[in-house]
Structure formats: C-alpha cells, structure tokens
Amino acid sequence: MIDLAVIGGGPAGLATAIHAARAGLQTVVVEKRSGPIDKACGEGLMPHATRQLELLGATPAGRPFRGVAYLDARHRVTAQFDSGTGLGVRRTTLHAALLDAAVAAGADIVQDSVRAVSQDDDAATVHTTRTDIRARYVAAADGLHSPIRAGLRLERPAGRARRWGLKRHVAVAPWSEFVEVYWSADTEAYLTPVDDDCVGIAILTSRQARFEQHLAAFPTLRDRLDGHAHGPDRAAGPLRQRVHRRTAGRVLLVGDAAGYVDALTGEGLGLAFAASRLLVDSVVADRPQDYERQWRRATRRYRLLTEGMLAVGTSPLRSVVVPAAARFPRLFAGAVNLLAD
Template sequence: MCHVMPNARMNSSAHSPDIFIIGGGPAGLATAILAAQQGMRVAVADHNRPPIDKTCGEGLMPDTLAAMKTLGVTLGYDEAVPFRGIRFRDADSLTCVEAEFGQGLGLGLRRTVLHAKLVERAAGLGVALLWGSRVTLAGDGQVFCEGRPVQSKWVIGADGESSQARKWGALEQTRYERIRFAARQHFRTAPWSDFVEVYWAQNCQIVVSAVASDEVCVAITSRSPGLRFHEALSQVPALDSRLRNLRGVSKVRGARAALRRLRRVCAGRFALVGDASGSVDPLTGEGLGLGFRQAAALVEAINCYERDGLREKPNDLLRYQAAHDRIGRAPRLMSRLMLMMDAHPHLRQKVLRILAAEPSLFSRLLNLNVGELTLSKFGVGHALRLGWRMLTPDWEL
C-alpha cells in the first residue's frame, strides 16, 4: 500500500507550500481559499483548466450559499436564478409534493460560473494555481506534480469521486458504497418553476433547475449504467414534451454518482476533502455544501494543530475526522431514504403519497437535509409518524 510522503526536495515555491491540494474543483478551491485567508501558503494542482465543468444538478441550497459567504464568494441574483424549495413529482401517479426552505433561497447557476468565481477568489488571495498539472504518486510514496516532487507540510486530496489520492493515502476502505450513474444537459428555455423539480420515474430521477433566465439544467440519475438521456426523459411524458423540440445548449455529459462513506478521511499529514472523502447521493443537492463545510473543518483542524504545536501527535487531524463524520450525518441519512425510494417503486409511491397528505413532514425533511433542523429537533414524534404511516394500509392514506 502506498503512503503519501509530503516531504521531499523542493523545486519551486509552488511546489513547496504549507498546503498542497490535489484537485481544483469546488472542494479543493474552498480549502485553498480558507487556508489562504488564515495566512497559509497554498498550491492547488488540477489536470484540467478553468472554468472546469462537471455533471451536476447546479442547485446551491441555502446552507451551501451560507458556507460560500465564509469563502468571501457571493453571488448576485443577476448571476444566478433563485429557487424557493424542492418539488417531488411521481411520473406514474402524478402525485406532487413541495416544500419551501425555512430560511433563505437556493440559487441555480452553471457549474462553470461557480468555478470561475472560486478561482477568482483563490487567485486574489495569492493561491498558486497550477492548471493543466496532473498529480501522480511514485512507488516510494512521493507525490509528484507534472513530474516535479512536491514538498509541503500538508497534502490534501480533493480529486473528486474517483479519487486516486484516496488510494495513495491508504484511505479507500469504505463503511458503505452505492454507485449510480448520471447525465446532464442544458436546454434553452425560460424556466417554468421557482422550485427545483425532481421527477421520480420508473428507473431514474430527473432533476430540473433553472440556471439562467433562459436556460434550465436537466440532470438524470439512475442505477442503470446503460440508460440513455432521451430514454430517461421519455419516462416522464410531461417533461419530455416540454424539452423534445428544444435545442440542447450543452452536450450530454455523464458521470458516476456515489453514496460513499469512508472509514477514515485522514492519516498523519494527509487528508481528503469533498467527494474524494466520500459523497452523498446527488438527489440531496448537498454535495457542494458538504465540500465547503468539510473544507472549513479541515482548515480549522490544521490551524489548531499548527497553533497548539502538537507536532508529535500520532494522528494529527482526528479533530477533522470527528467533524467530517458529524457534518455528513443528515445528508447521508437522506441519501439512504432517496435510494430506498429509487429501489422500491411501491415504497416510493407510498412515501410520496404520505408526504403529499402531510406537507409539513416534507418540509421538516427538507429542512433537516439543509441543516436548518438538527436530527434531534426533527423529532422522534415525526420519525415515528412517518414510520407508522408507512405501515398503514394504502387505502387509509
């Protein structure tokens, strides 16, 4: 098993920072920004060039926007499209249920716009940004960036869902993992809703978010690796007829989507952040927010370590591990509920009917997901009520 050894001969200042980050996606850049705000010297290497696109539903929940404020990144309503909440629609039964966020609005925006904003902020703080630079690991555990050895106190793996850094840090052991498949395309049309809409179809879910005054993003997630974008759309005739004659303004872009929890996210001076450190199902809409909150917890843990001078402690970032476990709890729980609904059509229809009959329950679930309600405040009573109604025969609902 390879172990990352951050200490090697230095070649240039960008290769000898305090923190070297593998991957300049949202989580890597957020970590860089927060660390630079604390006065640390940071370098980020990414083999792509900005603005980097990625398959995403492109909805930023209110808690994600709050986390972004701490990065010094704000978005105006002219750069993005606000949404009030989430609407679930069952494609078979036409059951529909919606809930608004308790506080604030969400924002939909193109992934490339978000990336450009984060890059601009990181550059403004003096982060060394090494674009077009692939990071690799040698057999002896040395990290290389474009063939040059990297020397830094800390190495952070922020290289996304298919992380190699996870393997390099010997952190790939999972508690659980569910892989699904996703695709995304943009269409030129005026948005028809100020909710993010989630259509529950036979073997997929289709999420529609407005990302500009004349553009919507359509993201499809399914357990089936072979499902094609237009086959999936045809499972929801109402949506299909809206989009069928519209021009796709981007290519269909695919990706893997995972609910994954790792046993450990750090070892010594090496840590994972963002999707590399485990991820939640896309239907929660919490991937970006989680990455931003993990970045904050990681930088705080590094800061504490540096400040308190605990240089001989065997596992330097246990504080980060504990925070990471806590931060992901509600979206992980919600992911499990979403995956259960995906796998069992009868159960899905029942849950949707229960939520339609009792919208306040959906509202509480949504606010639990976005962190406006804690698990303890969600209430045993509500959890039991949901459970009880699940056991109630269909004709009584």
C-alpha cells in the first residue's frame, strides 16, 4: 500500500505529488494523457503563484510582467505589483517543468484511466483500467468537471450564471509589460505575454460564440492581432463549480476539482499550488479533517474578491468597472495587489 495516490497529472496534481514525495510519502500520479497537457488557461501567474512555483523547484521559461492593466474603448488604467513580478508562461511549458520536478522528487507517474475510487476505514483504492492502486489517501486533482467529485456527490448546483473560457496563442511580439484586460459589454479579453514572439489571448464570456466573434468586441486588440498567425483555439466551461466540501473520508479534492469561482482575477494556479501543500500537510499529520478548514482560510480572500468582481461584472454596473478603476487608480492598485500577494 502506498501513502498517496494522485488522480490527475495537471499542475495541481503534480504540485501535490512534488510536496508529497519531498515529505517522504510514497506517491503515485495517475494520468490518462501523456506528455505536457494543454488547456484553456490565461497563462499569467501572479507574484504569489510564482513564489509557490519556486518552492516546487519548477523553473519554466516564460516572460515576466509587471502588473495588470484594465482597458475599455475610452480608458486605460494600470496597477503595478508591489511584491515582485508575475510570469506569463505557456501551459505546456509549465506542465513540462512540473512533470520534471515531480519525477525528480521521486513520484511515480502512471499513464492510465481511473474508473472509480472506493474506500474503507483503513485505505482507499483507485480502480484503473489495468490495476487497483491501494493508498492511505487519495488526492483528486481531476479538473473543473471532476468525475471523482461527482461520484462522491460533493457537487452543489452552480446557479444560473454560466461563463466560459477560450484561449488562443498569436505569433506576435508582446507590446506591454502588463497583462492587459479588455472589457466589452459582456466579455473580457486577457492578453498575456508568454514569450518574446508570442502572446496568449484568453476570452471570458457568458455568451457562447466563435473566437473571432468575441474578438470583434475589441477592435483595437483585433487590429493589433490581424494578419499574425495563431494556434488552435481551446475552450473550457462552464467555469463556476460549487462544492459541499473538499474531503470525503480518505479522498481530498485539490485544484479546480475543489471548487472554482471564475478566472476573472487570475489566481487559480496560485491557489492550487498553495492548497497542494495544505493537502500534503494534512496527509502527513494523518488528519484529513484539517484540510477543509485550512483550504477555506487560504482561499477566503480570493473567493470574496472574485465573487464581488463577478457580481459587478455580470450586473448593470459592469459598464462602470473600467471608468471607476481609472478614476480611483489607487483603489484599483490595492485590489490587484491583494490578489497578487
């Protein structure tokens, strides 16, 4: 019997495996896909997330950015980070760095599909297509629409408001040292520098449409990107995922599987990295019941700020978000740095 089985080999699962292996736990990661995994993601790591990444010993190549800028048709306001720089990094590059760090730490990576998880008083069993893996604990890091979470009946109704994310890479040199967030009537476009000759464009929206249709709402951005080659589009959603709790016996949820508000504030990966340490600490102490309380405490600021921003951003007040930020730049900078720290 091993100490920890991690279901899902994305950033949250690999971060959990790195901390667990370094803590002396015999750790196995089960992931059905091979190699670096891509997905719809803003790809901008806030300073808090970059510090967590350093603790994990992963050093992906990317492009630093100094802060966040909000833009609409008439305004531009910037907020510089007080606590260091962020890092724009392609998701596949980040995943490769974390995978290398997990293997170096001593975690075993198994390419297989998980069919189910069962548990008793002494251990949990991960049933895959080829074998059964018995472990003292299981970390479910199987994503936004986690089958493990659903099987454990830990989900809550997400509500009527539904938002989706789309991502595209464009072969153009970055023109800003900031992550630029463009606002239209019902959509945000996030421009993140990820390399010297590439930017990532992430769209967040409550309206399902093709990427070009959304981009048409931002003529200045569209014109800058016009004529430049781009990669394939990726999509994810609905984004909001509500969860009753993050533990069920010997199974603990981490990353997007643990619940998700929205990508509006860009702190998903930073929180996943921080939560992975809390999960491992609870396993080492043999006190899984501590994880729920610690997760809530660690994510409280993010959840409150993101819920507040989302409420405004999906209301008639949406049109005043960028003008208000431009009128009160110190308040805007304070909010950005609360999330960055």
